[in-house]
Amino acid sequence: MEAIKTKALTKKYKETTAVKALDLTVHKGELYALLGVNGAGKSTTIKMLSCLTQPTSGDAELMGHSIVSEASMVKALINVSPQETAVAAKLSVRENLEFIAEIYGSSKKEAKEKAQSMIEKFNMHEIVRSRAAVLSGGWQRRLSIAMALITEPEILFLDEPTLGLDVLARRELWRLIENLKGKITIILTTHYLEEAESLSDRIGIMSRGVLLAEGTAAELKAKAGTDSFEEAFIRITEEAVQ
Amino acid sequence: MRTLTFASRNTKEITRDILTLIFGIVFPIVLLLLLSAINKGIPEGYGPEIFAISKLAPGITVFGLSFLSLFSSMLIAKDKTTSFVLRLFTSPLKPAEFILGYTLPLIPMALIQTAICYLCALFLGLPFGINLLVAVIVNLPIAVVFISLGLLFGSILNEKAVGGICGALLTNLTGWFSNVWFDTALVGGAFKTVADILPFSHAVGAARAAVAGDYAAIFPDLWWVIGYAVLLLAAAVTVFAVKLKKN
Numbered sequence: 001m002e003a004i005k006t007k008a009l010t011k012k013y014k015e016t017t018a019v020k021a022l023d024l025t026v027h028k029g030e031l032y033a034l035l036g037v038n039g040a041g042k043s044t045t046i047k048m049l050s051c052l053t054q055p056t057s058g059d060a061e062l063m064g065h066s067i068v069s070e071a072s073m074v075k076a077l078i079n080v081s082p083q084e085t086a087v088a089a090k091l092s093v094r095e096n097l098e099f100i101a102e103i104y105g106s107s108k109k110e111a112k113e114k115a116q117s118m119i120e121k122f123n124m125h126e127i128v129r130s131r132a133a134v135l136s137g138g139w140q141r142r143l144s145i146a147m148a149l150i151t152e153p154e155i156l157f158l159d160e161p162t163l164g165l166d167v168l169a170r171r172e173l174w175r176l177i178e179n180l181k182g183k184i185t186i187i188l189t190t191h192y193l194e195e196a197e198s199l200s201d202r203i204g205i206m207s208r209g210v211l212l213a214e215g216t217a218a219e220l221k222a223k224a225g226t227d228s229f230e231e232a233f234i235r236i237t238e239e240a241v242q
Numbered sequence: 243m244r245t246l247t248f249a250s251r252n253t254k255e256i257t258r259d260i261l262t263l264i265f266g267i268v269f270p271i272v273l274l275l276l277l278s279a280i281n282k283g284i285p286e287g288y289g290p291e292i293f294a295i296s297k298l299a300p301g302i303t304v305f306g307l308s309f310l311s312l313f314s315s316m317l318i319a320k321d322k323t324t325s326f327v328l329r330l331f332t333s334p335l336k337p338a339e340f341i342l343g344y345t346l347p348l349i350p351m352a353l354i355q356t357a358i359c360y361l362c363a364l365f366l367g368l369p370f371g372i373n374l375l376v377a378v379i380v381n382l383p384i385a386v387v388f389i390s391l392g393l394l395f396g397s398i399l400n401e402k403a404v405g406g407i408c409g410a411l412l413t414n415l416t417g418w419f420s421n422v423w424f425d426t427a428l429v430g431g432a433f434k435t436v437a438d439i440l441p442f443s444h445a446v447g448a449a450r451a452a453v454a455g456d457y458a459a460i461f462p463d464l465w466w467v468i469g470y471a472v473l474l475l476a477a478a479v480t481v482f483a484v485k486l487k488k489n
Contacts, residue, residue, distance in 0.1 A: 050332045054487065072334060080332045082325035088251060089324075090258045095251075102247040103333050147329065 003028040003155055003185035004049065008058035011044050011209075018044040020209040021058065026202075028154075031177070031186040033196035036206035037237060042189045045206070046157050049187070050080050063154050076104070079153035083160040086144045089133035093124055093143055096132055097150050104151040118146040122176065138169030145176065155185045162195060174199060197229045205233060207240045244335055248343030252317060256347055262313055266355055270306030271362050274299065278366045292425060299363035300449035301422035303356045303381055304442065307388050308416040310348050314392030315404035318344055323401055337483035341475070345389050352385035353378060368453070377452035380460060383471040384445035388412075390474035397481045420446045441470040 004026040011019045019041040026032045034042045047053040049060055051071040059066050065073040080086075087096050097118050101111035119128055122142050127135060132143060141161060148156055161177070162170040170192075177199055180186060190196055196203050197217040204214040213220060213236050217229050224232035256262050281293040291297065321327045330340070360374045368374075391412065395404050417423055419433075420442035426434045437443045444463040451459035 052328065052331055072336075075332060075334045078332065080329060082328040084325040086325035086329045088255065088326055090255045091251065095254065099247060099251050100329070100333075103244055103330075103335060105244075105334070 001028045002026070002061075003030070004032075004060060004062055004187070006045075006049075006058065006060040009045070009048060009055050009060050010057045011041075011048060011053065012056040017209050019048070019055075022209075022211055024204065024211060024214075026185060026187065028185055029182045030201045031181050031188060031199055033188045033190060033200035033203045034206060035190070035193070035196055035203060035233060039208070040206040041209040042206055043159070044209075046080075046159055046187065046189060050078055050157050051075055077153060078155045078157065079104075079148040079151050080157045081141075081145045081148040081159065081161055083163060085132075085140050087132035087135075087140055087147065090131055092131055093128050093135070094119065096143060096147055100147045101150045114150050118150050122146045138165050138172070141165060141169070141173065142176070145173070149180070153184060155187070156180070158186060158188045160190055161188070162190070162192065170195075193230050193233055205236050207237050210240070212236050212240045245339045245342045245346070248330075248335060248339065249346040252344055253347035255317060256313060256351070265309045266306075266313065266351060267358055269309070270302050270355065270359050273305070274302045274359060274362055274366070277302075290424075292421065292423075295363055295366050295368045296453055297450055298422075299360060299366075299368050300377060300453045301420065301446050303359045303377070304384055304420060304445045304449055305413075305416055305422050306355055306359060307352055307381060307385050308413045310352060310385060310388040311392035311395070311408040311412050312405070313351075314344055314348055314389045315396035315399075315408040316392075316401065318393055318396030319399065319401040319404045322396075331486060337486055338479050340486075341393055341479045341482055344393055345386070345475070348389045349382070349385060352381065352389075356381045371455070373453055373455045376457070376460075377449055380448050380452040380464060381445070383464065383467045384441065384449075386471035387441050387445070387467060387474055390471065390478045393478040394474065394481055397478065397485050415440070416442050419443060422446055441467045 002025055004024065006022050006024045009019060009022040010017065022045060034045065036042050048055050049062065049067060051067055051074055054068065059068050062074045063077050067074050088099065091099060094115055097115035098111040101114045102108065106114060119125060124143065124146070127139055132140060135143065145161065158177070162173050165173065188196065188200065200217065202214060202216055203220060205212045213223060215223065220236065221227065221229055221232045224235040226232045226235060277293055277298055278295060281289050292301065321330070356378045360368065360377065364370055392408050395407050399407060419426060419437040419440045426437035426443060444466040447463040448460045448467060451463065
């Protein structure tokens with residue numbers, strides 16, 4: 001089944017076209033990485049798919065619901081872990097988790113149970129009473145992902161989830177993301193190519209608002225005729241620029 | 243339910259900030275004590291009538307509420323500067339739920355602030371009576387006016403700008419055009435006209451009428467304030483909805 005299907009999805013900002021007639025399909029339970037250099041259109045695509053901004057033309061269906069005409073239905077099915085700190089600074093870890101669960105319709109009792117489950121799943125016992133503002137970057141990012149998952153989304157958008165983390169924290173987050181594979185549909189944007197290669201089922205490479213190529217990491221390497229994924233990414237992107 | 247959950251989060255954000263408590267509660271009381279002390283130093287009959295405790299206390303309660311604009315604007319502007327707002331914007335929360343969620347936590351704060359001010363005024367000679375309870379309630383619409391103004395500015399401006407607009411400009415405008423510190427009729431002309439058009443002098447007029455027990459005199463002024471409250475709250479929801487779409 002298709003979790004995401006975009007139809008000529010386009011976003012224009014005055015003279016600039018950030019995303020040009022994007023046709024993209026992501027299957028249910030798939031982890032799909034969206035790669036591209038700065039200004040490629042990844043973030044704008046994510047913004048449109050998560051109903052943060054409306055497309056100029058075209059549409060996308062998430063679990064069969066249009067982002068244009070059924071945004072509130074889509075919002076109930078998805079969740080986002082944004083690039084930067086996305087936690088309520090003065091709330092504790094537990095309060096942050098319960099808050100998000102309740103916003104998405106859980107009763108107080110359910111929210112408490114879900115928060116406890118996330119605390120256990122993400123090993124956050126030692127920081128559960130700490131205010132989010134005093135947590136390290138790694139803990140904040142982990143909390144941010146837990147806040148996205150507590151609503152049990154069918155589609156999860158992870159925008160640069162490991163940006164700025166040290167290597168240990170990054171590997172820890174990789175393990176968490178790997179554990180989610182197959183259970184929910186994940187759209188991952190990242191600048192770390194090894195992260196995309198290691199975690200993704202399929203990868204899409206964007207440049208100047210256009211989807212240049214997509215496939216598994218092996219398929220993209222074969223297509224570019226290179227042994228390394230980094231080389232494949234560079235070749236595909238540069239060929240498009242030339 | 244979602245609105246109350248969001249309001250609860252905002253209550254925690256506000257009450258866990260010590261500056262809010264200082265500006266919200268302590269500052270109006272300091273002003274009340276200071277001006278009462280000055281007024282007591284002036285021989286009876288020579289001091290300005292508006293500094294008599296029955297006029298000063300309701301005036302200060304209204305002026306104190308102007309700080310609510312700062313709190314509500316800072317809250318919304320701070321949220322806008324972090325990715326946390328992206329999380330909120332992708333949630334099922336609707337624009338009206340956002341604005342109500344930002345407004346509701348400040349209503350009890352307005353009530354507490356006003357009540358503490360009147361409590362303090364009792365020790366300075368203000369007679370105790372049911373009128374004070376009415377006066378606390380009469381302050382609610384002006385609280386909504388200030389909160390909505392803050393939400394409007396907070397939706398449009400960044401954190402630094404709202405500090406200046408709501409922290410300095412708005413409190414000054416409230417002071418000048420409210421009849422708290424001086425009677426705008428003494429200035430007259432365009433100044434008096436502006437004061438009559440803005441809601442601040444009407445809010446002070448309604449509060450003073452309530453304290454005096456002159457209930458008939460409350461409503462002409464209070465209707466004016468209620469009108470502003472409804473318009474500004476609707477404007478805040480509309481602007482927030484537009485900003486949400488333009489994200």
